[in-house]
Amino acid sequence: MRTYLNRHLQVLFAAIGTFARTPFASLATILIIAITLVLPSILYITLKSGQQIAEGWQGRPQISIFIDTELGAQEAKLIFAELSLHPAIETAEFLTPQQALEEFTALSGMSYELDFLGENPLPASIVAMPDQENSESDSLQALKTELEKIEGIESIRLDLEWTDKFNSLLNTAERTTYLLFALLSAALFLIVGNTIKLLIMNRRDEIEVTKLVGGSNAFVRRPFLYYGFLFGVCGGVCALVLLYFSAIYISPALENLATLYQKETLVYQLNWHELLCIVAFGGALGWIAARLSVARHLRHIKPR
Amino acid sequence: MITLDHVSKIYQNGHQALNDVSFNMAAGEMAFLLGHSGAGKSTLFKLITAIEKPTSGRITVDGKSFDKLRDSQIPALRQEIGVVFQDHKLLYDRTVFDNVALPLIVIGMSHDEIKKRVRAALGKVGLSGKEKVLPVALSGGEQQRVGIARAVINRPNILLADEPTGNLDESLSDEILDIFADFNRVGVTVLIATHDLRQVERLNKRTIELSQGEITGGETIEPTKLS
Numbered sequence: 001m002r003t004y005l006n007r008h009l010q011v012l013f014a015a016i017g018t019f020a021r022t023p024f025a026s027l028a029t030i031l032i033i034a035i036t037l038v039l040p041s042i043l044y045i046t047l048k049s050g051q052q053i054a055e056g057w058q059g060r061p062q063i064s065i066f067i068d069t070e071l072g073a074q075e076a077k078l079i080f081a082e083l084s085l086h087p088a089i090e091t092a093e094f095l096t097p098q099q100a101l102e103e104f105t106a107l108s109g110m111s112y113e114l115d116f117l118g119e120n121p122l123p124a125s126i127v128a129m130p131d132q133e134n135s136e137s138d139s140l141q142a143l144k145t146e147l148e149k150i151e152g153i154e155s156i157r158l159d160l161e162w163t164d165k166f167n168s169l170l171n172t173a174e175r176t177t178y179l180l181f182a183l184l185s186a187a188l189f190l191i192v193g194n195t196i197k198l199l200i201m202n203r204r205d206e207i208e209v210t211k212l213v214g215g216s217n218a219f220v221r222r223p224f225l226y227y228g229f230l231f232g233v234c235g236g237v238c239a240l241v242l243l244y245f246s247a248i249y250i251s252p253a254l255e256n257l258a259t260l261y262q263k264e265t266l267v268y269q270l271n272w273h274e275l276l277c278i279v280a281f282g283g284a285l286g287w288i289a290a291r292l293s294v295a296r297h298l299r300h301i302k303p304r
Numbered sequence: 305m306i307t308l309d310h311v312s313k314i315y316q317n318g319h320q321a322l323n324d325v326s327f328n329m330a331a332g333e334m335a336f337l338l339g340h341s342g343a344g345k346s347t348l349f350k351l352i353t354a355i356e357k358p359t360s361g362r363i364t365v366d367g368k369s370f371d372k373l374r375d376s377q378i379p380a381l382r383q384e385i386g387v388v389f390q391d392h393k394l395l396y397d398r399t400v401f402d403n404v405a406l407p408l409i410v411i412g413m414s415h416d417e418i419k420k421r422v423r424a425a426l427g428k429v430g431l432s433g434k435e436k437v438l439p440v441a442l443s444g445g446e447q448q449r450v451g452i453a454r455a456v457i458n459r460p461n462i463l464l465a466d467e468p469t470g471n472l473d474e475s476l477s478d479e480i481l482d483i484f485a486d487f488n489r490v491g492v493t494v495l496i497a498t499h500d501l502r503q504v505e506r507l508n509k510r511t512i513e514l515s516q517g518e519i520t521g522g523e524t525i526e527p528t529k530l531s
């Protein structure tokens with residue numbers, strides 16, 4: 001067992017040595033692997049961040065009811081009273097045009113521009129929340145059509161529509177992410193496989209002589225598997241560094257999105273599990289790619 | 305130890321390098337393989353080390369019949385045979401130490417033991433202190449001796465040497481062949497291909513003569529008569 005371990009360590013160090021001897025070629029391969037891993041990972045992080053934002057709404061849809069601007073404050077209050085008593089509505093909150101403007105200003109930071117308009121363009125509105133039974137998409141739609149018939153109501157917006165849209169967008173993004181993962185993994189296979197092939201060709205003499213003095217196939221194969229593994233692991237670690245900087249770059253945009261939806265969500269933080277996964281994925285892919293490449297190319301090298 | 309039974313070898317290009325060759329070497333025997341250039345000496349060595357497969361005939365080395373030899377068993381066979389190659393087959397981007405150590409590295413020997421053995425082997429061929437040198441910085445004769453050190457490093461049962469003294473002067477040739485004779489004295493079976501008739505006479509060992517792929521002389525023994 002000890003000699004077995006020793007042997008593997010020796011080969012591992014030798015592999016690291018070869019890396020050091022050809023730093024630029026190795027670095028180039030590692031960087032390509034890193035970039036290949038980073039692309040889908042960024043999508044994944046964006047996806048997760050989006051899901052975090054979406055999560056908050058689920059189960060409690062909001063109905064925004066906008067009152068006809070022609071209507072006076074008294075009449076608007078009457079509609080509010082009517083809605084508050086509606087059996088399907090659990091809570092309702094009245095927003096005067098002034099309150100609506102204040103909220104909008106606070107959210108968008110556009111107070112100066114609005115001042116120029118002189119007059120408040122916003123209607124009075126009611127934010128209502130349906131009870132549990134009426135929170136499903138279908139019954140909400142029914143409720144919406146029912147309420148739209150009430151005179152004095154200009155329009156009704158279901159926040160669920162946005163949730164649905166956003167969710168289907170996230171779904172698309174999720175599928176795209178997985179597809180990209182699959183496609184780029186295939187690319188990674190080719191990259192590592194080709195690098196290993198070049199290494200094998202470069203060391204043709206060494207392989208031949210090693211076989212001549214009794215080196216087994218497993219012995220000859222081993223360093224190349226380590227190269228593949230090391231390439232993958234180093235690529236994975238590089239990918240993490242790139243991801244860190246990518247996250248810093250994306251973060252402001254996502255924060256903006258989050259505030260728009262009244263949430264304090266930041267960029268999704270990959271947990272150590274997922275971080276490890278990226279590195280392990282790189283390593284495993286490198287190993288398997290090397291194995292396939294070695295199986296294809298080592299066969300053709302026979303001592304003469 | 306080594307038995308060839310009606311062995312022929314026709315290369316892929318149709319060239320017949322060996323034709324119906326039969327001979328036997330007992331364990332612990334030492335012999336010279338004689339023949340002009342192109343007679344098939346190197347081909348014979350390649351067959352014994354399973355680098356090439358015979359076109360017909362049977363080969364047995366150390367009790368193992370090559371008919372039944374699986375590819376996975378070839379490494380173990382080669383570990384048992386030390387070979388000095390005609391073209392040295394050294395790794396020119398590795399140090400002398402690494403070159404000589406290779407047969408021990410492939411069997412996973414510990415580093416300390418490898419160090420000890422390499423030092424001893426290099427001492428024996430007169431290359432002490434050249435461990436860290438690259439082979440390109442050595443003369444042809446010195447390179448040949450690196451190949452010899454590598455061949456004997458794993459204490460093989462069988463030693464094959466393909467013109468091991470081709471690049472050496474007389475006194476060095478004597479020394480090297482004495483090393484082979486020493487190995488033979490402790491029981492190693494030794495077969496040396498050579499043009500150097502002076503050595504053949506000096507050591508007075510059995511000869512096997514090849515000419516155009518056929519055995520034409522020497523004290524060969526038919527395998528059938530042996531058993």
Ligand SMILES: Nc1ncnc2c1ncn2[C@@H]1O[C@H](COP(=O)(O)OP(=O)(O)OP(=O)(O)O)[C@@H](O)[C@H]1O
Pocket residue numbers: 315316317319320321339340341342343344345346347348390
């Ligand atoms: N791989 C090969 N393919 C085709 N022909 C070959 C091959 N190897 C050797 N030969 C031919 O087989 C014949 C025997 O070659 P071999 O190398 O065994 O001769 P040799 O006795 O070792 O000669 P030398 O003393 O010059 O080394 C030669 O005519 C050579 O051209």
Ligand SMILES: [Mg+2]
Pocket residue numbers: 345346347390466
């Ligand atoms: Mg020859």
